[in-house]
Amino acid sequence: MTPARGAAWVAGALLLAAPAAAQKPYAVPESPAFTFLNATPAQVSRPATARALAANVLNGVSPLTGQLQQGVAMDMAPWSFIPSVSIPLSEYQRSRAKYVLANTQLSLATVRAAADTAATDLAVGVRITLVDHSDPMADTGFTNELRRRLRSCLPDQPTDAAMAQAEACNREQTQALRRQWLGDRGHWNDASLAAATAAGWRFDRSVLGAARWQGWAAWATGAVPLGRGGQAIGQVRYNAHAGAQDDGLAYGGRALYGSAAMNAYVEVAGGNRAGETSARAEWTGGLEFRAADNLWISTGFGSRATAAGESRGVLVADLRWQLADGPHLGMGQR
């Protein structure tokens, strides 16, 4: 940016509340199939055995007409369907392959097609966590203490009241220890690397044999710590929906440094998408303050591309929901 343009940029700074989505980095979704369909299902079934999976799949098809049912949402760990596969905690902590297998999630969803209420859109997705040093279950120190607390919660007599009390004790102890491990012991910003992909089909008249390819999408996210109080996050998304405006490559980066109550951040987002007039990156920098549990006030300034492809300054005032157990947003939720 030249000095003249910089001056013009400052002079032209707009006072507007920038929508968070405009600068939001493209996090790897927990359930890529739901994200691909832009669906937020109210109820997600999580079958943990092959029998439960078969029942869910059968429920997804009408027994009378053989048509796909709309509104199916499933999230599952494929290893759990194979009786011969066992991943006890000791192996989860020792074997990288078993760690990755345990953290591989499949998702499947169906929704009513936007333009044709008789048609059904179906997507399947897979999410893989390759590395996550902010996973407390991979730390033997954490799990040794958790195990000790669980044993202390066990009831002497298996009465309904005693078991309910034990369940409450388990929840309380787990929450407290996890919060302590992530926050006080400084693990919230540890390194992580995850990737996901999803693909979709449209079934005309919801008939199983009438599938049309709808495209695919992929995401990758990596994070590394910046000292004890900071984190840098890089995120990439590629969309190849059939003809959608946001098709193409999008990336986001975010660096932050601070405490559990306040942090300074810089974000950059850009890409090369079909529906955009400019491939120029947009950026935002500022401060975030914790307003309440899981709610942050974000303020700062940055640049946005206008419809004509020019950069304009913006002032950011925003509320953000925290998705993770540390002073960072949108990453590493466990």
Place this chain on the structure above:
Amino acid sequence: MDPTRPLAVTVRIDSPQAVAYRLWFRQPEETDWTAFATGDDQSPNPSTYSVGPLPRGSVLRYFALISGNPQTAYRLELVVAQGGAPLQPPLLVAGTTDGDGTASEGGEVEP
């Protein structure tokens, strides 16, 4: 079940959570349960516990606390055997932890 021979209860944990469990028995006419084993995921896997001999009509009970990452699949297996032979098919206990990463499982087995 042969009331003159002890039973062997085997617990196997197949999933990556911290688990603590306790096993009890209750003989007919009794009201209180008697704990005969307490274990966790750091016990030998599988772990086998001996109980009895128990009179006919006795009941075994298990209760497990599970804690791991949120929305993760868990799987435990219980086998009750006598003289090396299972008395019934293995009891598969499976599910998904809740949003806090916790779950509990409990139930009875009549050998």
